Amino acid sequence: MITITFETLPEKTCVRLSGELDIAATTNQVDELQQVLNIADKALLIDCSELEYISSAGLRFFMQLKKESQAKGGSIRIAHLNEDVSDIFRMSGFHNLFTIE
Template sequence: MINRKPEVNIIMNIAETRQGNNLVVAPSGRIDSQTSPIFDRHLSAIIERGDTRLIIDLAGLEYISSTGLSAFLSAAKKIRAAGGSMALAGLNSRIRLVFEMSGFLRLFPIYANVDAAVAG
């Protein structure tokens, strides 16, 4: 009998690009109980280094849990304290529904895509 440890399968990537004065942060995959601490630390590091105009591009996000939502709330508080702004872009219908049901849609400006958020 082979005794194997369960695999920890973290399925999330985070890309960053700049568009004008904005930093576009694009998580892809899943933000769940395994990956939300990573996402939270990533956003905190961005804000701490002085990037306070964020657009979070959720076009590549497949799933978000309540712990993932808490990372957004934490980042929003830090951004506001720093005098910055944070907008969300590219929410698919499932992700939008999670944000809507949790009451988070009213916390952030929401745009169809990154270009609209940059123009907004």
């Protein structure tokens, strides 16, 4: 179960992900995740301070987001990964694909 909150700032949109981004979330919460993909043309700051877990299905969502962003001329920065999630990003090589703060 993932909770997504949006905060629009003058120079960027802050997307806060809370909870677990796993197969259940990507299967059952397509509409909510689509809202993030819909604003991929903007400068997004993905705040993961409350993201507790990410599975390969969750990583695929980041992959989709990046593709959308590149196609629409947006940008993505990922911030505040906790240790576990950061490990997953690192081990899966995703830290090579994203700007992580």
